Amino acid sequence: MINKVNNPADKNAIVLEVKNLSYSYPGFSDPAVFDINFRLKSKTINMIIGPNGSGKSTLLKVILGILEGEKVITFFNQGKEISFNDAHIGYVPQKRNIDTTIPITVNEFLTLTQKSCKRCFSDAEAEIIDVLQKVNVVEYRYRKLGDLSGGQFQRVILARALLHNPKILILDEPEAGIDINAERFFYEVLQDLVGKEGVTALIATHEMEVVRQYADQVLCLNKTLICTGTAKEILTQKTFEKLYGVHTKPYDHVHIIHQHDHKGGHH
Amino acid sequence: MYTSFINMIIKEGIINSFIDLFSLAFIQRALIAGVIIAILAGIVGVMTLIRKVAFYGDAIAHSSLAGVAIGLFFGIYPLFTALIYSIIVALFLPAMRKTFSLSFDNILGILLPLSMGLGVLIFSFLPGYQPEMMSFLFGNILTIQLQEIYLIIGIFIVTIIILSKLINPILMTSLDEEYATLLGLNVKWLQRLYEVLLTIIIVAGVKLLGVILINALLIIPASSAKNLSNSMKMWLILSPIISVISVFGGIVSSVLLNTPPGATIAVFAGLIFLISQVISKLNLVKNS
Numbered sequence: 001m002i003n004k005v006n007n008p009a010d011k012n013a014i015v016l017e018v019k020n021l022s023y024s025y026p027g028f029s030d031p032a033v034f035d036i037n038f039r040l041k042s043k044t045i046n047m048i049i050g051p052n053g054s055g056k057s058t059l060l061k062v063i064l065g066i067l068e069g070e071k072v073i074t075f076f077n078q079g080k081e082i083s084f085n086d087a088h089i090g091y092v093p094q095k096r097n098i099d100t101t102i103p104i105t106v107n108e109f110l111t112l113t114q115k116s117c118k119r120c121f122s123d124a125e126a127e128i129i130d131v132l133q134k135v136n137v138v139e140y141r142y143r144k145l146g147d148l149s150g151g152q153f154q155r156v157i158l159a160r161a162l163l164h165n166p167k168i169l170i171l172d173e174p175e176a177g178i179d180i181n182a183e184r185f186f187y188e189v190l191q192d193l194v195g196k197e198g199v200t201a202l203i204a205t206h207e208m209e210v211v212r213q214y215a216d217q218v219l220c221l222n223k224t225l226i227c228t229g230t231a232k233e234i235l236t237q238k239t240f241e242k243l244y245g246v247h248t249k250p251y252d253h254v255h256i257i258h259q260h261d262h263k264g265g266h267h
Numbered sequence: 268m269y270t271s272f273i274n275m276i277i278k279e280g281i282i283n284s285f286i287d288l289f290s291l292a293f294i295q296r297a298l299i300a301g302v303i304i305a306i307l308a309g310i311v312g313v314m315t316l317i318r319k320v321a322f323y324g325d326a327i328a329h330s331s332l333a334g335v336a337i338g339l340f341f342g343i344y345p346l347f348t349a350l351i352y353s354i355i356v357a358l359f360l361p362a363m364r365k366t367f368s369l370s371f372d373n374i375l376g377i378l379l380p381l382s383m384g385l386g387v388l389i390f391s392f393l394p395g396y397q398p399e400m401m402s403f404l405f406g407n408i409l410t411i412q413l414q415e416i417y418l419i420i421g422i423f424i425v426t427i428i429i430l431s432k433l434i435n436p437i438l439m440t441s442l443d444e445e446y447a448t449l450l451g452l453n454v455k456w457l458q459r460l461y462e463v464l465l466t467i468i469i470v471a472g473v474k475l476l477g478v479i480l481i482n483a484l485l486i487i488p489a490s491s492a493k494n495l496s497n498s499m500k501m502w503l504i505l506s507p508i509i510s511v512i513s514v515f516g517g518i519v520s521s522v523l524l525n526t527p528p529g530a531t532i533a534v535f536a537g538l539i540f541l542i543s544q545v546i547s548k549l550n551l552v553k554n555s
Contacts (some may be wrong), residue, residue, distance in 0.1 A: 065449070066445055085451075097443060099317070101493075102492060104442075105497070116447060117451070120450045
């Protein structure tokens with residue numbers, strides 16, 4: 001179960017260490033990501049930023065084991081090394097790859113996950129209510145997935161990830177396709193989980209405002225890690241030129257991304 | 268025999284005529300086989316729609332014609348060779364896709380006419396088998412034999428046992444393959460299992476609707492049920508029910524109207540789909 005004891009000693013404990021991670025897609029000689037090394041501290045929010053095609057999703061999928069790359073990934077629990085299965089990783093995928101025309105209720109969606117999940121702790125109904133309460137969508141339990149708004153849907157996907165009782169949550173552009181209020185609410189829920197449930201989050205994002213507000217550690221990725229640091233250290237002109245090319249200011253970028261998102265028809 | 272069914276109704280009244288009709292052994296066999304296949308097709312059809320591979324059943328069904336022809340050529344029970352041939356095709360599809368680096372749709376589009384052409388070609392070496400070919404193309408459930416009904420009942424029992432154990436992981440894999448991998452499910456194995464189940468049901472249904480129309484029974488009732496459902500549970504219950512109604516209604520109508528049973532079932536299922544569309548567009552299905 002989740003360790004709710006607030007031991008100041010494990011505040012800075014490492015929960016995940018990635019060493020020499022590389023991945024090439026089959027049939028491509030150039031690696032999608034290479035030589036990546038970083039650590040995640042317990043109960044922190046870590047954000048990966050980088051231009052499109054910089055390998056953010058690939059990196060997350062290699063950590064999750066969905067893609068099999070070269071890597072040394074070590075998971076820790078209170079200083080002790082643990083296996084991938086014991087690490088209980090929750091995942092919120094990037095795009096909504098679930099067909100929302102399928103008639104399935106939120107409850108059925110989560111029950112189906114629970115019943116297929118070897119790593120979930122219980123299959124009790126109480127657990128479903130619990131995860132839905134944590135993300136504030138419990139009143140939609142018997143709604144069809146397709147009838148939810150973008151923000152509600154995204155929180156249901158987050159609830160699904162919580163069924164693993166995760167120590168580490170991996171989120172791939174969770175704000176894609178939801179409006180600014182839903183986005184803010186999503187990150188508040190997430191911040192709550194980190195604070196109260198002792199979760200460590202690793203998030204790929206394009207939203208610099210979100211990075212500025214919520215990130216404890218920022219990882220800049222463009223095939224390999226270009227820089228790591230706090231939001232304050234990273235969101236500077238210099239690192240932005242390095243990451244996105246010249247003439248892009250940190251907040252110009254925010255602007256550009258927003259324009260792109262509106263034109264791109266994400267809503 | 269049944270050409271004069273309308274006259275019979277006029278003479279003996281509707282109820283007596285139907286009692287007479289249902290007492291005919293070949294009608295009983297047709298209805299029993301049809302209903303069993305309909306239940307299976309209704310359930311597996313839901314999975315097919317979730318996976319968005321409506322075309323897949325068509326490709327498997329069409330390719331089974333080559334298997335039928337090979338069986339007839341060598342004097343083996345044709346549905347047995349059709350089953351073996353189709354399972355081989357189903358299992359080799361992913362490998363073929365990789366080897367030729369083509370999309371799923373693309374490879375099916377090649378395989379479907381290729382196998383069907385092969386089937387017709389072998390049939391052309393079997394003079395006197397042309398009427399047989401027609402019944403494999405469009406089905407003729409009224410000619411089903413008692414032994415074939417035992418076979419269909421066997422397939423039903425095995426399929427239901429497998430589904431009762433594995434329906435959740437199969438649905439999970441169909442719904443979200445990536446997440447199913449993360450949950451530790453053996454996604455590849457579950458996919459192959461679904462494909463083999465689908466193939467068995469298709470081959471079992473060849474007598475009912477023929478290789479050209481069998482996919483209708485997988486796709487149309489499941490689509491109608493989707494229009495009318497508010498939950499996965501409802502969908503999985505409604506789909507086989509609508510499928511059974513389509514087959515039952517189709518067979519009875521075909522006898523009444525003296526039309527080919529396979530085609531009548533397909534049209535009957537289509538009409539139910541239109542009604543379900545109207546109901547769902549009029550928003551008669553309440554959102555829970």
